[in-house]
């Protein structure tokens with residue numbers, strides 16, 4: 271009596287009819303605007319690594335390019351002292 275593993279009584283049926291829940295999330299890439307499958311993207315939440323880098327670059331640019339509106343003490347001051355009017 272061979273112990274055939276293929277005839278396992280408790281093995282799940284190996285048919286193609288097994289319903290597989292298609293839980294795929296469709297997203298729109300914020301960089302290029304294309305729609306893609308989140309689960310299939312190598313660089314979620316973007317459609318591709320390239321788009322992710324582009325977006326990251328944008329972010330950094332914006333961050334650096336912010337106009338300086340912080341400490342007024344560091345900003346160039348435009349005032350005249352009546353003292354130095356020559």
Ligand SMILES: [Zn+2]
Nearest residue numbers: 299302317321
């Ligand atoms: Zn994209």
